[in-house]
Amino acid sequence: MKNILVTGGAGFIGSNFVRRSLKLKKDWRIVVLDALTYAGNLENLNGLEDEYKDRYSFNKLDIKDKEGVFKLFERENFDGVINFAAESHVDRSILGPLIFVETNVLGTVNLLEASRKYFKDGEKRFLQISTDEVYGALGEDGSFTEETKVDPSSPYSASKTSADLFVLAYTRTYGLNVVITRCCNNYGPYQFPEKLIPFMIKRALDNEPLPVYGDGRNVRDWIYVDDHNDGTILAFEKGKIGEVYNLGARCEKRNIDLVKIIIEKLKNNLKDRKDFKEPQINFVKDRPGHDFRYSIDPSKAERELGFKAKVSFEEGIEKTIKWYIENEGWWRRIISGEYLEYVKKQYEDAK
Numbered sequence: 001m002k003n004i005l006v007t008g009g010a011g012f013i014g015s016n017f018v019r020r021s022l023k024l025k026k027d028w029r030i031v032v033l034d035a036l037t038y039a040g041n042l043e044n045l046n047g048l049e050d051e052y053k054d055r056y057s058f059n060k061l062d063i064k065d066k067e068g069v070f071k072l073f074e075r076e077n078f079d080g081v082i083n084f085a086a087e088s089h090v091d092r093s094i095l096g097p098l099i100f101v102e103t104n105v106l107g108t109v110n111l112l113e114a115s116r117k118y119f120k121d122g123e124k125r126f127l128q129i130s131t132d133e134v135y136g137a138l139g140e141d142g143s144f145t146e147e148t149k150v151d152p153s154s155p156y157s158a159s160k161t162s163a164d165l166f167v168l169a170y171t172r173t174y175g176l177n178v179v180i181t182r183c184c185n186n187y188g189p190y191q192f193p194e195k196l197i198p199f200m201i202k203r204a205l206d207n208e209p210l211p212v213y214g215d216g217r218n219v220r221d222w223i224y225v226d227d228h229n230d231g232t233i234l235a236f237e238k239g240k241i242g243e244v245y246n247l248g249a250r251c252e253k254r255n256i257d258l259v260k261i262i263i264e265k266l267k268n269n270l271k272d273r274k275d276f277k278e279p280q281i282n283f284v285k286d287r288p289g290h291d292f293r294y295s296i297d298p299s300k301a302e303r304e305l306g307f308k309a310k311v312s313f314e315e316g317i318e319k320t321i322k323w324y325i326e327n328e329g330w331w332r333r334i335i336s337g338e339y340l341e342y343v344k345k346q347y348e349d350a351k
């Protein structure tokens with residue numbers, strides 16, 4: 001049995017990862033570490049304790065907590081770490097960058113320090129979950145490869161870039177067995193409703209206008225969360241030490257087109273609901289430093305890891321929209337006072 005530490009396992013991608021890897025990797029025991037910030041939700045992991053009694057446990061802990069993290073490493077004798085824990089929302093990083101440095105940089109370095117102490121065996125791997133945003137913005141053409149120079153635009157992406165540089169330094173300086181994955185925008189169940197797709201669904205179901213930044217022509221590259229997580233497992237098992245792997249599904253969409261697809265899908269799925277009205281789109285003041293376009297070239301992961309995204313956008317978005325309609329209770333429960341306060345601050349221009 002392999003004992004794997006998954007940090008940030010109560011968040012969107014992490015909780016999907018925990019469910020998927022417990023199902024697919026029968027010889028993995030997963031220890032989740034999560035501080036349960038506003039974005040972490042234990043409900044995302046409901047049922048796992050009963051279903052996987054001996055292969056799953058949860059620890060409420062902050063990745064910055066040196067004593068707590070070192071004690072956990074001492075006790076659990078991990079075979080590897082997969083670090084999803086992060087402050088992950090660009091807009092929040094513009095409102096308050098410091099916590100992004102604390103969690104994404106200091107927290108990651110704390111985990112690296114614990115790994116340096118307890119992972120004497122070079123077989124034990126530290127996998128850093130990074131993002132395509134470290135590469136900055138593209139114009140109309142081209143895609144990010146692993147050779148693209150890092151050039152972050154927002155405090156969020158700057159903090160993720162800094163973490164990546166520390167991860168790489170730990171392999172060069174201390175020989176730590178590290179791998180980094182950089183993925184494009186994820187979508188799927190359990191995503192906190194401040195992120196584009198669930199945010200638009202929530203607004204539409206509440207008969208509120210849908211705010212779109214600028215003229216909506218910014219392009220994002222989308223991947224269904226299970227495909228990202230399958231790539232994560234492959235990188236953890238087959239990635240070469242010190243290497244970076246881009247993960248993506250070659251699925252670029254302009255924001256405005258994505259919002260229109262969401263509206264069409266909602267109309268189809270809710271045609272029997274009399275209270276649902278087609279929402280209006282409101283263009284709002286652009287986000288400062290808004291990257292124009294992201295596009296991930298996943299060729300290296302395809303070639304070296306055997307990675308291939310399997311879920312088409314059509315299938316993935318249909319599943320995702322159905323999930324948010326059927327799990328309205330889930331997102332209504334997590335929309336707290338703090339969240340409403342944040343939305344008010346962020347989108348006051350949309351009113």
Ligand SMILES: NC(=O)c1ccc[n+]([C@@H]2O[C@H](COP(=O)([O-])OP(=O)(O)OC[C@H]3O[C@@H](n4cnc5c(N)ncnc54)[C@H](O)[C@@H]3O)[C@@H](O)[C@H]2O)c1
Binds near residue numbers: 007012034083088183
């Ligand atoms: N969402 C995307 O589209 C996307 C794309 C590429 C990469 N990523 C990366 O994937 C990872 C997960 O993203 P997500 O969208 O699931 O984020 P999320 O915000 O949904 O989840 C983050 C999780 O980390 C936990 N966390 C935050 N600070 C912590 C701390 N100090 N100690 C312990 N736990 C802490 C939160 O409680 C939460 O459970 C992040 O590293 C992010 O940079 C995300």
